[in-house]
Amino acid sequence: MPDLHRYEPGVRDLGRGCFAYLQPDGGWGLSNSGLVTDHGEALLVDTMFDGPHTRAMLDAFRRATPAKIGTLVNTHQNGDHWFGNALVENAEIIATERAASAMAHETPAMLEGFMKAAPGLGLTGEYLVHCFGRFDFADAPHKLPGTTFSGRLTKRVGNKAVELIEVGPAHTGGDAIVWVESDRTVFTGDILFIDGHPIVWAGPVGNWIAACEMIEALDAESIVPGHGPVTDGRGVERVREYLSYVRDEARKRFDAGLGAFEAARSIALDDFAGWGDAERIAVNVATLYREFGDEHVPGDAATLFGWMAQLWKDRRA
Numbered sequence: 654m655p656d657l658h659r660y661e662p663g664v665r666d667l668g669r670g671c672f673a674y675l676q677p678d679g680g681w682g683l684s685n686s687g688l689v690t691d692h693g694e695a696l697l698v699d700t701m702f703d704g705p706h707t708r709a710m711l712d713a714f715r716r717a718t719p720a721k722i723g724t725l726v727n728t729h730q731n732g733d734h735w736f737g738n739a740l741v742e743n744a745e746i747i748a749t750e751r752a753a754s755a756m757a758h759e760t761p762a763m764l765e766g767f768m769k770a771a772p773g774l775g776l777t778g779e780y781l782v783h784c785f786g787r788f789d790f791a792d793a794p795h796k797l798p799g800t801t802f803s804g805r806l807t808k809r810v811g812n813k814a815v816e817l818i819e820v821g822p823a824h825t826g827g828d829a830i831v832w833v834e835s836d837r838t839v840f841t842g843d844i845l846f847i848d849g850h851p852i853v854w855a856g857p858v859g860n861w862i863a864a865c866e867m868i869e870a871l872d873a874e875s876i877v878p879g880h881g882p883v884t885d886g887r888g889v890e891r892v893r894e895y896l897s898y899v900r901d902e903a904r905k906r907f908d909a910g911l912g913a914f915e916a917a918r919s920i921a922l923d924d925f926a927g928w929g930d931a932e933r934i935a936v937n938v939a940t941l942y943r944e945f946g947d948e949h950v951p952g953d954a955a956t957l958f959g960w961m962a963q964l965w966k967d968r969r970a
């Protein structure tokens with residue numbers, strides 16, 4: 654498939670009744686959705702960060718297929734994958750038990766509050782506007798999942814079996830992927846960021862690496878990441894390489910007694926130079942330090958966004 658990596662906004666027909674909806678450049682909040690259809694039925698994978706972006710996605714899918722969405726799967730708890738849920742009317746909404754319980758505490762009102770405070774937060778505020786300024790959190794018709802599962806759950810869409818597989822905690826506490834074996838298509842949520850730096854909110858990183866290996870073993874023809882272009886096995890391998898590399902580099906610095914922020918700042922990312930949002934290394938190293946047993950490394954959003962803001966500024970200088 655010569656145009657596998659073509660990365661244009663809107664619907665991408667993957668064949669066999671599967672579709673992706675892509676939002677280049679895949680940076681902060683610019684997530685992908687997926688649609689699995691058969692015999693007039695459809696299962697949607699994730700909504701967008703706010704009402705306007707979700708309406709655009711639903712309109713685009715409606716133009717691509719008449720199939721009616723009866724099931725909505727949220728791959729994980731981050732708002733850029735579920736803040737538009739209420740716009741998908743009369744659908745059964747499903748997430749892992751762990752994701753659903755976290756979602757109850759991660760509301761659009763929190764982000765709206767951050768954005769209102771941003772003008773008084775100096776560099777961190779400037780960075781928040783860079784990340785989230787394009788979204789309208791006052792128009793974010795979110796709705797919590799009504800169905801939860803742990804481990805695996807199989808849903809039917811027409812005659813197709815769609816497998817929901819919990820692979821977290823990794824990116825967040827309750828990550829799941831959506832595998833359509835009959836169509837050799839997998840929707841991975843934020844287990845894959847393609848051409849962008851992954852962000853390890855939860856870890857352990859070993860779980861995330863195992864999730865990558867599992868996705869590689871599926872031998873899918875279309876791999877739809879949570880952010881970035883549709884990819885193949887090589888794309889998954891690169892994410893796994895990034896995670897192993899950052900884990901090893903962070904460990905060396907931890908053993909040498911370096912603080913987490915200084916460690917993040919000193920890790921060379923030249924091998925991943927084409928990827929966006931490199932400042933996420935700050936969160937990744939903080940999470941790894943916690944995994945290594947550092948009880949003092951900060952885990953609150955205000956500090957972590959402050960650290961990312963600093964690295965973002967350094968890279969622009």
Ligand SMILES: [Zn+2]
Pocket residue numbers: 682684731733734843879880
């Ligand atoms: Zn995301």
